[in-house]
Amino acid sequence: MRALTVNGVAIDDTFAEAFDMRATAIVITAPTMRWATQAATTMTGFATSVIGCGCEAGVESLRSSRETPDGRPGVRVLLFAVSTTELQKQLQNRVGQCVLTSPGSACYAGLEAGEDTLKLGAAIRFFGDGWQIAKRLGYRRYWRVPVMDGEFVCESTTPLTKSAVGGGNLIVMGASAAKTLAATEAAVKAMRAAGDVIMPFPGGIARSGSKVGSKYNGASASTNDAYCPTLRGAVETALGPEIVSVLEIVIDGLSSDAVARAMRAGLAAIIELGPERGASRVGAGNYGGKLGRHHYHLKDLLP
């Protein structure tokens, strides 16, 4: 694999392969940013991969009180799944168990429009046991569900987009674990600022990149041995002798443009940091173009 070098960082001549997903967004508000964040964090826990969690979800951005429907601090959360049915199920369960239950919370649609709609308050309202109240204001409809600290206000529906893309990625490689982590953290920070994307793994970073299949029956994925530094001498490795640590950033976006924008921002941040303080090489994961129709060539995303 040929690589070009920018500011001392080798960029593999490869591409990230991503696929279509269904997605929605919601805005969670609360009396304080702390509690809005708490509700959002709880709701997006255990949502790193559709394979094991049913959906991929994360906090997209924090919203000031001027940017939310009810004038309180808020958090915008994105959820991605492979089907509308699964997305509806995950949304309903997670809002019902993690947002409805959080002190002072309220929940609103986080997309202006989409190809379809998902039930939000319309599914949660039954918790009100007949005391729930619908309130239509203009073209928006809200449910007010009485709860022990007052009312849970939840918009009736939220749009769903079928233009979402999941699986954009960067593989960040460095000469030490600390340098690789520093570069990856810088990339995640830059990607978050790009908007309309989430990086669903812990802190936006995955250290256990996977390959398809396993030697064991029943496991659909297993460790990406070609990128494990400790197996460098034992397997057909993708790593040079200078690479000691590898981390991956997986990106889900509301559109293909959003994923490309985030990847571009992440690459720029890694390159700016340089190999002395950060990564010495960046690659991307793909399946030879057979899995998804969205291909993000790293050379096209360079700053």
Next chain:
Amino acid sequence: MRPLTFTSRAAPDQRLDLSSLTPQNLANKTVAEIAAIELGTTRVRVAAGDIFRIREGDPETIAIEGGSDRFDRVGMGMSAGAIRVDGEVGVEAGRLMSSGQLIVRGAAGPFAGSCMRGGTLEVQGDAGERLGGPLSGETVGMSGGVVCVRGNAGERAGDRLRRGVILIEGRAGPYAGSRMIAGTLAIGGEAGDLPGYLMGRGTILLGRGATLLSPTFGDCGEHDLVAARLLADYIGVTSAKLARRFRGPLRRLAGDLAALGKGEILLARP
């Protein structure tokens, strides 16, 4: 483009039915054709040209200069565009409107906004009784849109309200929000006796209480409701004065417990 303008020649000798003078009815008509439209309600025939001097303009925007309490059904059935009346109007202004904007720069008679389904009606003076309410034999009142009265409203404002928002910046007569099915009624001034009489669902916001509250409403205490913030913000688009009254904690009265009892009166602090 300037509006299609009707300037009143003199006070009419009979009640007039102006429901024909809507943007959708006047589209593609010449001034002569418009002048020939019958407006009379008695055996004495009266055409638009007899009552108004008509100045050509864009029929999407209609201006009626000089009002009368005999101008009935202004903007009735309107589905697009805008009508502005520089004066008062008679009964049923904006009745059955489904879209568009009707502005009355004066008082409106009874049944203004009756059974509206959409659009906005603004009455800059007072409104008569049964604002947004149904006529005899109709089971449902206003079911969409926004009505805003800058002055006071007569009795039974919002009777049988099904959906939509009615805003009254001044006082309201007795039985405001009577038999409400749902929707929102906000009154900035003092309401008359028994607001929310037999309401099933819906929200009545009272800025300065009522002369007599029904004992069939249960006091649920004072609360700082998120829903009230949403309501205040929505109301504020049309009436900043009203919105100010309803920001902050509100006392919630649930009722009417003599009916379904799933409605509410939200009282602003005195």
